Amino acid sequence: MLQRKPAEDRKTDIVEALLRLADQIGPDRLTTNDIAREVGVTQAAIFRHFPTKAELWSAVGEVIAVRLAEAWQQALAANTTPKDRLRALIAAQLRQIEATPALPAILHSREINVDNVILRERFRGLMMQYQAHLVANLEGMIADGSMTPDVRPQDAAVLLTSLVQGIAIRWSLGSRGFALQPEGLRLLDVQLALFAYGERQR
Amino acid sequence: MLQRKPAEDRKTDIVEALLRLADQIGPDRLTTNDIAREVGVTQAAIFRHFPTKAELWSAVGEVIAVRLAEAWQQALAANTTPKDRLRALIAAQLRQIEATPALPAILHSREINVDNVILRERFRGLMMQYQAHLVANLEGMIADGSMTPDVRPQDAAVLLTSLVQGIAIRWSLGSRGFALQPEGLRLLDVQLALFAYGERQR
DNA sequence: CTTGTGAGTGAGTAAACACTAACATAAGGT
DNA sequence: ACCTTATGTTAGTGTTTACTCACTCACAAG
Known part of the structure; x- marks a missing residue:
C-alpha cells in the first residue's frame, strides 16, 4: 500500500497534480480519475480531501x-x-x-x-x-x-x-x-x- | 412532428447551433444532446448527419x-x-x-x-x-x-x-x-x- | 504495547455520455 | 396517386462521470 500523508500535504499534492494535468488534458476535460492516477491514490481518496x-x-x-x-x-x-x-x-x-x-x-x-x-x-x-x-x-x-x-x-x-x-x-x-x-x-x-x-x- | 429538411440544410443548422452553443457552454463541454435541443431534433438525428x-x-x-x-x-x-x-x-x-x-x-x-x-x-x-x-x-x-x-x-x-x-x-x-x-x-x-x-x- | 483517529481502499451508485439498430413517415420524383 | 427514399424517432447499448459507503490499517499519543 501507498504511504499515507497528512491531509494538508495530500491536498497540495492534488492541487499540484491538477495544475500539471490541466495543461495536458484541458481544464474542462480533467476528471477526478485523471487526478487520482497522477497523484497515485484511488479516485475515492480525492473526495476525502475535497467534498466536491x-x-x-x-x-x-x-x-x-x-x-x-x-x-x-x-x-x-x-x-x-x-x-x-x-x-x-x-x-x-x-x-x-x-x-x-x-x-x-x-x-x-x-x-x-x-x-x-x-x-x-x-x-x-x-x-x-x-x-x-x-x-x-x-x-x-x-x-x-x-x-x-x-x-x-x-x-x-x-x-x-x-x-x-x-x-x-x-x-x-x-x-x-x-x-x-x-x-x-x-x-x-x-x-x-x-x-x-x-x-x-x- | 417536426418539419423535415434536406440533409444539407440540416447540416448547416447543426453547425450553426454548435457555434452558438460553444460560446455559452464551452467547446469542450458541449454535448450532442445540447446541440440536438438547440436545433430542435432528437439527439439521434445528429448522428444521421455526422457519423461521429x-x-x-x-x-x-x-x-x-x-x-x-x-x-x-x-x-x-x-x-x-x-x-x-x-x-x-x-x-x-x-x-x-x-x-x-x-x-x-x-x-x-x-x-x-x-x-x-x-x-x-x-x-x-x-x-x-x-x-x-x-x-x-x-x-x-x-x-x-x-x-x-x-x-x-x-x-x-x-x-x-x-x-x-x-x-x-x-x-x-x-x-x-x-x-x-x-x-x-x-x-x-x-x-x-x-x-x-x-x-x-x- | 495498546488504542483511537483519520487517510486510503474496494465496490458500488445514478446520471450523463457518444453512439446504434429497428422502425416510422414526410417529401419528392414519376 | 403511388412508391421510393431519406430524414427523423424510440428505445436502447456500453462506457465514463462524479460521488458514496462500509471497511481497513498506518501511525502517533498515552
Whole structure:
C-alpha cells in the first residue's frame, strides 16, 4: 500500500497534480480519475480531501490568486523607477505562466468562469488590480519623461496585457518552441521604445 | 412532428447551433444532446448527419477556416494602400469574432488542438497565412513611409495579433460591455500612430 | 504495547455520455 | 396517386462521470 500523508500535504499534492494535468488534458476535460492516477491514490481518496470537484477547483483558484498577487507585490517592492516596475510586473506574469502553463487556460475556463461565481469575481478583481498597477506605473513614466503623453495610460495598459496574452498563446500553440520570458521581454522593449518615441521628438 | 429538411440544410443548422452553443457552454463541454435541443431534433438525428462527434467538429472547423480566409481575401481586395489593407485585415478579424463569439475559444479548444490533428495543422497554416498578410503590408508601410523601419515587421505583426486577441478576451470576460470592432480599431490606431512616430521625427 | 483517529481502499451508485439498430413517415420524383 | 427514399424517432447499448459507503490499517499519543 501507498504511504499515507497528512491531509494538508495530500491536498497540495492534488492541487499540484491538477495544475500539471490541466495543461495536458484541458481544464474542462480533467476528471477526478485523471487526478487520482497522477497523484497515485484511488479516485475515492480525492473526495476525502475535497467534498466536491467544484471545491477542488476553488482551492486551485485560491492558490493561483495568491501566487499572482505575491508575484506582483514582489515585483513592485524590488524596483523603484516606474519603468523598472512595469518591466518587473510583465516579467512576473511571464514567469508565472512559464511555471504554470495551464494558467491562461484555467483563467478562461468554463469551470471557473461559468460554474464558480465567487471565483470568477475574485479573478476579475485580481485582473483589475493588475491593470491598475500597470496604469499607475505608466502614469509614473509619463511624469518622469520615459513615455509619451500622447497615449492614454489605460490604452497602453491594454496593449501591454494583450502583449502578454498574445505571447503566451503563441508559446503554447507553438509547442513551447521558444523561451517565454526572454521573448516576452524583448517584445515589451520594442513596445516601450515606441512609447518613448513621442517624447524624444519634442 | 417536426418539419423535415434536406440533409444539407440540416447540416448547416447543426453547425450553426454548435457555434452558438460553444460560446455559452464551452467547446469542450458541449454535448450532442445540447446541440440536438438547440436545433430542435432528437439527439439521434445528429448522428444521421455526422457519423461521429469528431466529424461534426471537423465540419465546424472547415466552416470557420473558409469564413476567415474569405474575410481576409475581401479585406485585401477592397483596399489598395498597405495601411488600409492592414486596418481592413484587423477589422475583418474583429468582425468575425463579433459574429461568432465562440471563435477564439474554439480555435484554442482541446477538441481541435488535441483530438483533431488534421484540423490543428489546418488552423496553424491559416494563422501563419494571416501573419504573413500582416507582415507583407507592414513592409509596404515601411516602404511608403507610414511606419518606422525601427520595428521589425514580424514583431509588429505579433503586437497586432496580440492586440486583437487581447481585446477579444476583454470583450468576452466583460460580458460584451462594449462594441468590439470600434474599440479594437481605436486601439489599432493608437498602435499605428506609435508605429508612425519613428518616421515623423526623421 | 495498546488504542483511537483519520487517510486510503474496494465496490458500488445514478446520471450523463457518444453512439446504434429497428422502425416510422414526410417529401419528392414519376 | 403511388412508391421510393431519406430524414427523423424510440428505445436502447456500453462506457465514463462524479460521488458514496462500509471497511481497513498506518501511525502517533498515552
